[in-house]
Amino acid sequence: MSQIPDExxxxxxxxxxxxxxxxxxQDDGFYQNARYEDLRPVSREYIHKCHLRVKKVLQSRGKFLxxxxxxxxxxxxxxxxxxxxxxxxxxxxxIKALEEARHRLHEKGLYVVADVANLPFKTNTFEGLVSLHTLHHIPPQQYLQAYQGFVRVLKPGCSGAVVNAWTSPALMDRWSWMVRFMDRVNGLLGRINGRKVVETKTPPAKKTVIVQPTGTYTQHITPDWLKSQLNGKVNYEILVWRSASVRFLRAVIQPWLAGRFWLQLLYRNEENDPHFFGENGQYPLIVIRK
Ligand SMILES: C[S@@+](CC[C@H](N)C(=O)[O-])C[C@H]1O[C@@H](n2cnc3c(N)ncnc32)[C@H](O)[C@@H]1O
Structure with missing residues (x-):
């Protein structure tokens, strides 16, 4: 039997x-998917500034994004x-994604059910492109095809932004002791204060009569593997989107430990060396240029 899943x-x-x-x-006003993000106030400013990095690498105006x-x-x-x-x-x-997107974009949006690895658009159509947290859902053998498709549909002189997580990024591995240590501290404090233990791991799905799966197919990659696919074929640069993982944020960044301050410091370091943090942190911002 083939090891490669049927695409x-x-x-x-x-x-x-x-x-x-x-x-x-969900009841809390967020999508089920948002449970993979750290939505606490202490991390909000850092995450907000990381989101805005995408805008900085795009052409600011045009007809189609x-x-x-x-x-x-x-x-x-x-x-x-x-x-x-x-x-x-x-x-x-x-289709559900697009129905929901229409509530936000109204007539500004155009909606297409299609596959990111087989774009149904003419060459040189878009002045800007984003693909956020999506490519980990396609098999790695289709990455090059997807990136080449992105380049094909961009207009010459324009750029696109791809954001995705690396598998086992070096910085998160190096700082994993902090996560383990803080898991214990948070648990201990929770018990001392007689309150609910601070949730640091992705929470399990609420039990219903039918137990639903909480995830779907994902496959993350390493910087070396991506380079082996794209070098010489796609004009790209690896910058930082955000180097701290959700797991790290939830465990280590706490309001009572000056969490906002540490994230401001981290953000400043990321700005000073976007290539290092892009390759070694959790989430790169891969800029493609045509
Ligand atoms: C983790 S969500 C990210 C959504 C959004 N970009 C964001 O950052 O919030 C991944 C999205 O990619 C879509 N997706 C997964 N595989 C896809 C494919 N092969 N072609 C097009 N869309 C895909 C999913 O339906 C889902 O809406």
């Missing part, structure tokens, strides 16, 4: 996961990327 089956599974689970609104794997355009910062574009073209394999 069509896999994409059907991802699509049905997002239709039925990922883009369902492509959002490849748009989801519902769930965070307010995402709307700023297309502020000065006439249309934002949202492409996704989940």
């Amino acid at each position: 069509n089956e896999l994409k059907k599974e991802v699509s049905s996961f997002y239709n039925q689970i990922g883009w369902q609104m 492509l959002d490849a794997g748009s989801g519902p355009v769930q965070y307010p910062e995402y709307l700023t990327y297309s502020e000065e574009y006439q249309y934002r073209v949202c492409l996704d394999i989940s």
Whole structure:
């Protein structure tokens, strides 16, 4: 039997996961998918500034911005990327994602159900492109095809931004002792204060009569592997989007430990050396240029 998953089956599974689970609104007013983010006030400023890094590498205005794997355009910062574009073209394999995106973009949005690795657009169409937290849902053997597709549909002189997590990034591995240590401190403090233990890991899904899966197919990659695929074929640069993982933030960054201050320091360091933090932190910002 082949070890490579059937690509069509896999994409059907991802699509049905997002239709039925990922883009369902929860009681707290966030999508189920947002449980993979740190939504606490202490991390808000850092995460906000990281979101805005995407805008800085894009051409500020144009007719069409492509959002490849748009989801519902769930965070307010995402709307700023297309502020000065006439249309934002949202492409996704989940129809539910696009229905939700329409609530936010209204007539500014154009909506296409399609696969990021097979873009149904003419060459040289878009002045800007983003693909955020999406490529980890396609099999790695389709990465080059996806990146080449992004370049193909961009207009000459324009750029796009791809954000995705690395697998086992060096900095997060190096700082994993802090996560383990703080897990214990947070647990201890919770017990001393007689309050609920601070949640640092991704919480399990609420039990319902039918137990739903909480995730779908994902496959992360390393910087070396990406370079081996793209070098000489795609004009790209690896910068930092955000070097701290959600797991790290939830465990180590606490309001009572000057969490905001440490994140301001981290952000400043990331700005000073975006290439180092891009390759060694959790999430790179991969800028493609045509
Ligand atoms: C983790 S969500 C990210 C959504 C959004 N970009 C964000 O950052 O909030 C991944 C999105 O990619 C879509 N997706 C996954 N595989 C895809 C594919 N092969 N083609 C198009 N969209 C895909 C999913 O349906 C989902 O909406």
